[in-house]
Amino acid sequence: MLPFARITVIGLGLIGSSLCRAIRAEMPTVRVTGHDANPAVRETARRIDLCDDVTDTAGAAVTDADLVILCVPVRAMGAAAAEIADDLPADCIISDVGSCKADVLAQLDAALPGRTIIPAHPVAGTENSGPEAGFATLFKGRWSIVTPPAGADPAAVERVAELWRRVGAQVETMEPAHHDLVLAVTSHLPHLIAYTIVGTASDLENVTQSEVIKYSAGGFRDFTRIAASDPTMWRDVFLANKDAVLEMLQRFSEDLSALQRAIRWNDGDALFNLFTRTRAIRRSIIEQGQDDAKPDFGRSH
Ligand SMILES: NC(=O)C1=CN([C@@H]2O[C@H](COP(=O)(O)OP(=O)(O)OC[C@H]3O[C@@H](n4cnc5c(N)ncnc54)[C@H](O)[C@@H]3O)[C@@H](O)[C@H]2O)C=CC1
Numbered sequence: 001m002l003p004f005a006r007i008t009v010i011g012l013g014l015i016g017s018s019l020c021r022a023i024r025a026e027m028p029t030v031r032v033t034g035h036d037a038n039p040a041v042r043e044t045a046r047r048i049d050l051c052d053d054v055t056d057t058a059g060a061a062v063t064d065a066d067l068v069i070l071c072v073p074v075r076a077m078g079a080a081a082a083e084i085a086d087d088l089p090a091d092c093i094i095s096d097v098g099s100c101k102a103d104v105l106a107q108l109d110a111a112l113p114g115r116t117i118i119p120a121h122p123v124a125g126t127e128n129s130g131p132e133a134g135f136a137t138l139f140k141g142r143w144s145i146v147t148p149p150a151g152a153d154p155a156a157v158e159r160v161a162e163l164w165r166r167v168g169a170q171v172e173t174m175e176p177a178h179h180d181l182v183l184a185v186t187s188h189l190p191h192l193i194a195y196t197i198v199g200t201a202s203d204l205e206n207v208t209q210s211e212v213i214k215y216s217a218g219g220f221r222d223f224t225r226i227a228a229s230d231p232t233m234w235r236d237v238f239l240a241n242k243d244a245v246l247e248m249l250q251r252f253s254e255d256l257s258a259l260q261r262a263i264r265w266n267d268g269d270a271l272f273n274l275f276t277r278t279r280a281i282r283r284s285i286i287e288q289g290q291d292d293a294k295p296d297f298g299r300s301h
């Protein structure tokens with residue numbers, strides 16, 4: 001049985017538009033309604049036929065929904081939820097796709113007291129944003145982490161989990177605070193490092209911008225891709241997941257200082273041992289099939 005019959009997506013950027021496409025591809029009888037605060041995005045969504053209906057107001061998008069998924073930047077979640085509060089049907093489930101969960105849950109709880117809120121985070125994305133950047137296979141073979149609040153209705157949790165399975169994701173449930181700690185080190189800190197290193201390279205006085213571009217080896221190129229990620233989205237993630245990010249940044253700084261020391265004192269063993277350990281981590285990621293380069297990963301678009 002389909003987990004939902006009428007799904008509303010609020011925020012039709014990369015993730016919202018990918019979700020619309022995936023739902024229509026995998027569950028063609030589900031009615032998909034969309035809304036975005038930006039009129040240009042609504043116009044694009046209509047032009048590319050993203051949803052069955054794109055509404056000009058958030059309220060009109062949710063009046064007969066059985067699931068509403070908020071796909072807006074994490075610090076806009078509360079405002080987006082407040083906009084639909086008066087028009088939500090009584091038994092509608094509210095979810096979101098935000099990259100951090102504790103702060104978003106607090107915003108949703110405050111805006112929608114007493115409602116069934118089942119947050120989730122598809123750990124899938126790209127450096128691009130906007131409705132035309134999305135694609136139907138984005139979630140295939142990826143994790144979606146569902147982070148229900150304490151005491152959440154298990155049937156509602158299962159319906160949201162089933163939606164993610166239907167669009168191709170593997171589902172894990174986690175407590176919101178634990179999610180935020182895990183993602184701080186696996187996703188948020190790597191983005192911060194990428195933003196830093198690309199900024200550092202572009203600030204050099206003795207190396208020209210064109211040399212940075214011309215001689216950028218593989219590693220630096222990968223950083224520039226990540227550092228091209230959406231500024232609004234990532235500003236919000238760092239501010240909303242401040243405590244976990246600062247904790248991981250502290251540990252990272254200490255480890256970086258240890259590396260600095262090893263280089264200064266010619267401690268080759270320390271360098272070799274660390275690089276051997278990190279190589280093993282990369283290899284185990286590939287063995288577990290979590291690598292983008294794998295051809296069966298369903299990411300062709
Ligand atoms: N980009 C990525 O790779 C991933 C992003 N996420 C999360 O998904 C969410 C959306 O990110 P993207 O789709 O990448 O961003 P995006 O920038 O492509 O799209 C966000 C859309 O939300 C709209 N919006 C902003 N405030 C709004 C409001 N109050 N009401 C209605 N619409 C509003 C914007 O106009 C924009 O079209 C974020 O919370 C992000 O943390 C989750 C997984 C991956």
Ligand SMILES: O=C(O)C(=O)Cc1ccc(O)cc1
Pocket residue numbers: 098099122123124125126127187226
């Ligand atoms: O493009 C990349 O490398 C990403 O890391 C995409 C991404 C960005 C944010 C998320 O919350 C999940 C995935």
